[in-house]
Amino acid sequence: MKKTVSNFTVIENTPLNLTNFFIRLEAPEPLPKIIPGQFLNIEIDGVKDVFLRRPFSFFDVDYTENTVSILVKILGKGSKKLSELHVGEQLSIVFPLGKGFSLPCKNDKILLVGGGSGIAPLLFLAKSVGLAASDVQILIGARSINDHIPVDRYHNFGNFNFATEDGTLGFKGLVTQHPLFSKKLNDFDKIYTCGPNPMMKAVAKEATIKGIFCEVSLENLMACGFGVCLCCIEPTNKGNLCVCTEGPVFNINSLKW
Numbered sequence: 001m002k003k004t005v006s007n008f009t010v011i012e013n014t015p016l017n018l019t020n021f022f023i024r025l026e027a028p029e030p031l032p033k034i035i036p037g038q039f040l041n042i043e044i045d046g047v048k049d050v051f052l053r054r055p056f057s058f059f060d061v062d063y064t065e066n067t068v069s070i071l072v073k074i075l076g077k078g079s080k081k082l083s084e085l086h087v088g089e090q091l092s093i094v095f096p097l098g099k100g101f102s103l104p105c106k107n108d109k110i111l112l113v114g115g116g117s118g119i120a121p122l123l124f125l126a127k128s129v130g131l132a133a134s135d136v137q138i139l140i141g142a143r144s145i146n147d148h149i150p151v152d153r154y155h156n157f158g159n160f161n162f163a164t165e166d167g168t169l170g171f172k173g174l175v176t177q178h179p180l181f182s183k184k185l186n187d188f189d190k191i192y193t194c195g196p197n198p199m200m201k202a203v204a205k206e207a208t209i210k211g212i213f214c215e216v217s218l219e220n221l222m223a224c225g226f227g228v229c230l231c232c233i234e235p236t237n238k239g240n241l242c243v244c245t246e247g248p249v250f251n252i253n254s255l256k257w
Helices: 077-083 116-128 152-157 197-210
Strands: 004-015 020-026 039-042 054-057 060-062 067-073 090-097 110-115 136-142 159-164 190-194 213-217 233-236 239-242 249-251
Touching: 020 077, 054 067, 054 077, 054 116, 060 116, 067 077, 067 116, 110 116, 110 197, 116 136, 116 152, 116 190, 116 213, 190 197, 197 213
Parallel strands: 110 136, 110 190, 136 159, 190 213
Antiparallel strands: 004 020, 004 090, 020 067, 039 054, 039 090, 060 067, 213 249, 233 239
């Protein structure tokens, strides 16, 4: 798929909680087809010690308005700078990058398991699959209710289940301890997950034991997006591969987990 470098214009920057921001960007030209799980790389100007572009999953794509949306969680200087963007500012973006999720079949029942900002590509996937909401279960975990982002705009695309470590929203515990995962995993034909590595590995382990198709979206440092800088190497059954070009989505059977 052809990759493009374009200057996008910020048309919305909305705080979702203390550390997460919803940023919507308008493209200067008609958007190409973007697959859930693909990502874009943003150049961040004017920040000392920030030299590399920052990768973000597509949170949403609106072809009618020619916009893309990302979820930015403040983790360092680069993401802090993005959280302070104003409407009208421009960003240099390389897109679309990487390989996305394999879309489910029309009769599949799927489970999406997300943690932290890893919910971004999963919600885009839920919106894109074209399945009935009853066939899409979305399980989201966080430390507390204050870390969860609003998901009202996605309720038509799936059934939401929440887990928090402190019990302030939904099930108290980890997502992998939630009854939907621990007791009903065999109800699903496919599982898709993105978030912290320990969470994804736990999901992958259970999916492997039960023989359920499972794809993970890795969050390695993907600085260049072209497989040149070698910052995002991941051991696989085919050797060490660049996540930015061979992923970020991988079938769990291809990973040395």
